[in-house]
Amino acid sequence: MDILEYISSGILESYVLGTVSDQERKEVECMSHIYPEIKEELTRLQFTLEKYALENPKAPHPNIKNKLLKSIQQLPNDNDEKIIQMEQPSSGGNKWLYAIMGAAAGITLVISVGYFTLQNKNTEITAIKQEMEKMQDDYETLDANIIALNGLNENLAHELQMFRSPEFKTIFLANVKNSSAGTLGIICWNKNNHQVMIAMENMPELPSNKQMQLWAIVEGKPVSLGVLPNDMNASFKLLDTVVANPAAFAITLENQGGSEQPNLDELMLAGNI
């Protein structure tokens, strides 16, 4: 992704001037979210335009304010019912963390209420002990989730860097067969060291005697890059084999252990560089 090319295309100027289509607007917002350089330029342009437009501020008639404040009071007050949200810096991991902690707080509350309704002291004490053990388990699960989320966060940050680096070519493998509809393969091929990283979204269920095999098409011929584990997911895996000049990548369904030549009847996903 050539950031400079995107910036000099003029789409950012069109965005701030309001002449972009809905589609383009969403694209710019997405790009701005991924690339800080784009966001920076967009902010500068927005600021420039606002400064230009703000030549003559003019205090509006006081009646307007009165009418406005009256009308907000007359609205159904669903703002009041909202619990004050904890605003977090937009980091995906933290949102989940707070959702989980909120749930844990809820569990704690339910447990405490249960405690107070018990009559017999001994029963009470036993019950409390049991609840405390359960809470301990819950918190241990939470801790494990937090560690997993932190790991995920780190992976995502790393992957984002990889996507943005000019060293890597990203190739999307789209499904060619109905049985793999909804599955997407993503390959990041390193132009310098020729390493291949692969991730899969929505990997289908495979029969136990079959495996997916990844091929690179080099000078018109298929070269095996190995079989893929059946539990592939959206985290990138680095493959052992490297490939110097792939023209395309493809995934076929083969018998367990893989084949020497690809079974073209079972071509599942493919994509060109």
Place this chain on the structure above:
Amino acid sequence: MKAAPDDILLQKIKTGDASAFESLYDKYSPAINGILIKILHDEEKAGDILQDAFLKVWTNIRDFDSSKGTIFTWILNIARNKAIDLLRKKSNTSEIHNTVSNVDFKHDSHQTSMSVDTIGIHEMIDKLKPEFQEVIQLAYFKGYTQEEMAEKLNLPLGTVKTRARSAMQELKKLMN
């Protein structure tokens, strides 16, 4: 009295704090109003749109995404979109094309500004080439699409796009 920072106001407004909303209005309504007047050339209509826009800000405050820009930009976009919609609804195009200030858009209200700041900006704006001022006027203050500008200016679409970019880049240089 120093205005509260926007993020604090935003937090409060999200919990239904009407006086925080009032502070937001006090802070930004003159600027927004000024731009609406520039778009609509009608103080009364500008006032109506201003009220509608801020009402929408109140009811849709949860939609505001601070990662996309400032709250001022958000309010301004809401207001501007409503104003442009109003402009377009007017089937009588003579209102858009024949108003006096339309003829001399470069010196809109030039005589009435008094502050040192606005004089500075005026000088900058005067330095901006007329064809650049024109695209910005048409796109931003009149809500023309690129196709409409191409037609009006009798230029290829590509030229309109590059001119809009050049105009903004030039403006950016002048402002800094």
